[in-house]
Amino acid sequence: MTPIIPTANNPASATKLRFARRFLRSLSKMSKTRPSCPSSICVKKRSEGLKMAAYWCMARSVGSRRAWSRAILMKLSRGRQQHPHHHNFSMKRKIRRPTWLGKTKKKQKKKRNITCSSSSYDDEDEEEIMKRQTEKLREVVPGGKLMDICSLLEETAHFVTCLADQVHVMQTIAHRYS
Amino acid sequence: MGGHENAMGFQHGQETIVNCTSSGLSTNVSEIAISSVSMAKPHVVTNPFLGSSSSSTWDPLVSLSQTQTFGGSSMVSPSEFGSSSYPLVLENQGMSSTSHHLVQYVSESNFAVPSYASGSFSEMVGSFPQHGGCSDLANTRYGPSYNQNEEAAMKRVSLNGSQSQPEDPTPQEGDTGSAPNASRRKRGLDQNPTFNPNKNAEGEPMKDSSGKSSDGAKEQDEKKQKVEQNNTSADLRGKQSSKQVKDNSQSGEAPKENFIHVRARRGQATNSHSLAERVRREKISERMRLLQELVPGCNKITGKAVMLDEIINYVQSLQQQVEFLSMKLATVNPELNFDVERILSKDILQSRIANGTIGGYGMNSSHPFPSGSFQGTLPGPGVPNTSPLFPPLPQSVLEHEFQNLYGMGYDSSTALDNAGPSGRLKTEL
Numbered sequence: 001m002t003p004i005i006p007t008a009n010n011p012a013s014a015t016k017l018r019f020a021r022r023f024l025r026s027l028s029k030m031s032k033t034r035p036s037c038p039s040s041i042c043v044k045k046r047s048e049g050l051k052m053a054a055y056w057c058m059a060r061s062v063g064s065r066r067a068w069s070r071a072i073l074m075k076l077s078r079g080r081q082q083h084p085h086h087h088n089f090s091m092k093r094k095i096r097r098p099t100w101l102g103k104t105k106k107k108q109k110k111k112r113n114i115t116c117s118s119s120s121y122d123d124e125d126e127e128e129i130m131k132r133q134t135e136k137l138r139e140v141v142p143g144g145k146l147m148d149i150c151s152l153l154e155e156t157a158h159f160v161t162c163l164a165d166q167v168h169v170m171q172t173i174a175h176r177y178s
Numbered sequence: 179m180g181g182h183e184n185a186m187g188f189q190h191g192q193e194t195i196v197n198c199t200s201s202g203l204s205t206n207v208s209e210i211a212i213s214s215v216s217m218a219k220p221h222v223v224t225n226p227f228l229g230s231s232s233s234s235t236w237d238p239l240v241s242l243s244q245t246q247t248f249g250g251s252s253m254v255s256p257s258e259f260g261s262s263s264y265p266l267v268l269e270n271q272g273m274s275s276t277s278h279h280l281v282q283y284v285s286e287s288n289f290a291v292p293s294y295a296s297g298s299f300s301e302m303v304g305s306f307p308q309h310g311g312c313s314d315l316a317n318t319r320y321g322p323s324y325n326q327n328e329e330a331a332m333k334r335v336s337l338n339g340s341q342s343q344p345e346d347p348t349p350q351e352g353d354t355g356s357a358p359n360a361s362r363r364k365r366g367l368d369q370n371p372t373f374n375p376n377k378n379a380e381g382e383p384m385k386d387s388s389g390k391s392s393d394g395a396k397e398q399d400e401k402k403q404k405v406e407q408n409n410t411s412a413d414l415r416g417k418q419s420s421k422q423v424k425d426n427s428q429s430g431e432a433p434k435e436n437f438i439h440v441r442a443r444r445g446q447a448t449n450s451h452s453l454a455e456r457v458r459r460e461k462i463s464e465r466m467r468l469l470q471e472l473v474p475g476c477n478k479i480t481g482k483a484v485m486l487d488e489i490i491n492y493v494q495s496l497q498q499q500v501e502f503l504s505m506k507l508a509t510v511n512p513e514l515n516f517d518v519e520r521i522l523s524k525d526i527l528q529s530r531i532a533n534g535t536i537g538g539y540g541m542n543s544s545h546p547f548p549s550g551s552f553q554g555t556l557p558g559p560g561v562p563n564t565s566p567l568f569p570p571l572p573q574s575v576l577e578h579e580f581q582n583l584y585g586m587g588y589d590s591s592t593a594l595d596n597a598g599p600s601g602r603l604k605t606e607l
Contacts, residue, residue, distance in 0.1 A: 043505070043509055044505075044508075046508035047504045047505035047506075049508075050504035050507055051500060054500055055500075129483045130486070133483060133486040133487060136486075136490050137486060137489065137490055140493045141493065149462055150458070150461050150465060153462060153469060154465055156469060156489060157472055160469070160472050160473065160496070161472060163493065163497065163500070164472075164496060166500060167496055167499045171503060173507060174503050174507055174510070177510040
């Protein structure tokens with residue numbers, strides 16, 4: 001099997017542990033402040049809030065070292081300023097709608113189709129394909145619209161590592177509680 | 179021939195340097211100057227040190243530059259050494275035609291040593307550790323003056339090869355302290371291969387030219403040795419530069435041959451642009467290689483377009499996984515958090531579930547263990563909600579895997595649903 005990222009690199013990176021601790025803390029906070037109701041709407045809200053919390057915890061763990069973490073923190077802090085209820089993550093999402101947190105599926109479909117069709121054409125200019133893909137990448141990676149391609153790729157690499165760590169931690173937690 | 183051109187170039191350079199210094203040592207200016215000039219140099223300069231035929235032509239240039247530099251140095255006052263980034267720019271540009279600044283810089287750096295602890299000079303000196311005193315100076319000059327390097331230094335930073343390598347392993351330009359920047363600026367050749375192969379290429383020729391002009395024979399020897407040392411590590415760059423040199427020598431006339439290393443910098447604008455582009459492309463390809471290692475299953479993929487596609491798909495899949503997991507966690511009641519934290523940290527350390535997590539993207543879920551983890555990760559009550567998310571999932575590699583995941587997990591998730599959240603907790607505990 002291909003080596004997984006955590007095992008390939010340092011399996012217990014400091015960022016990962018920091019994120020794990022922060023996330024657990026916010027998890028317990030959320031569960032205490034908002035009693036879990038079985039209704040689907042409540043679950044949806046909670047899951048959205050949890051998602052925001054996860055990204056925020058990861059960004060905080062990374063700190064200001066990376067452009068993407070700074071972008072996340074800025075976006076979330078802006079949302080918090082508008083809505084002082086810190087646990088109301090779903091509201092923040094509606095206000096700001098950061099593209100990297102979840103585009104609509106239709107959008108994704110469209111973009112993917114475009115990419116596929118363009119790649120099938122040999123005569124299509126490579127540059128155009130690259131431009132489209134870099135545009136996509138910019139939308140996916142937080143803070144990517146302000147960077148040139150070089151730094152965008154760099155940020156993407158770090159973002160991918162942190163995302164993988166985040167997913168791993170969340171899976172561990174979910175596995176624990178399942 | 180080349181010497182005359184160099185002389186003229188240096189004279190022009192002096193003027194420009196004076197103008198630049200008067201306008202203020204702005205990093206932007208230096209950036210632009212460096213980027214435009216440095217591009218051509220790096221590949222070419224390494225050649226003479228590599229012992230190619232062009233080296234013979236390069237030496238007279240060096241001597242010429244030296245004379246010019248010394249002449250130009252008088253024009254620069256030590257007070258101009260305010261920003262470290264600017265000297266960097268000058269230094270990098272050095273010998274080549276367009277890099278007037280380099281000549282000036284070399285002279286400036288000389289001033290800097292006694293008066294101002296500019297990183298640029300220290301870098302220069304540092305790059306030649308074999309020659310005693312200079313290296314000491316270089317080490318001492320790694321002061322806070324380098325914090326201003328910013329962007330301008332960045333490009334040059336890559337140039338500094340050997341010494342900066344241990345200091346700045348990560349491609350964080352500008353984040354590192356002054357020392358790595360300084361060392362990187364001058365080294366050029368021995369730069370981190372992963373970080374800035376292109377930058378190193380740029381820096382090499384400039385470094386070489388500037389070094390020689392600055393301190394004369396001593397630095398020349400240092401640079402040569404440095405270049406030779408760097409050459410071993412900068413094979414790729416050397417090849418590129420040699421190729422370029424050969425092309426230049428073949429296409430150019432006699433005076434152009436002298437400029438093999440420097441020619442790209444000053445000669446034709448198109449050349450410098452193409453060189454800059456090449457450096458940029460190398461940078462991008464380097465980063466793409468990094469990403470290729472990160473994204474599972476992308477070892478065989480060649481080509482930027484497909485690679486980018488895979489990267490985008492992978493990032494989106496990770497984000498969707500986060501969404502699924504958050505939905506799953508939303509349904510769970512975390513009762514024992516504090517103890518679990520410790521246990522979780524252990525799990526995280528062992529990365530037990532890691533195989534299932536990201537393996538879900540790239541593997542066929544043939545393992546029994548990952549399948550178990552998949553079952554765990556799929557949200558129970560959230561399955562009907564999340565199911566619509568599955569179909570639009572990426573087409574290429576991801577789709578297949580996620581279909582497996584979905585198919586696998588759905589049965590188990592229904593079973594879990596029957597058990598209920600409390601049941602899950604009980605089984606877990």
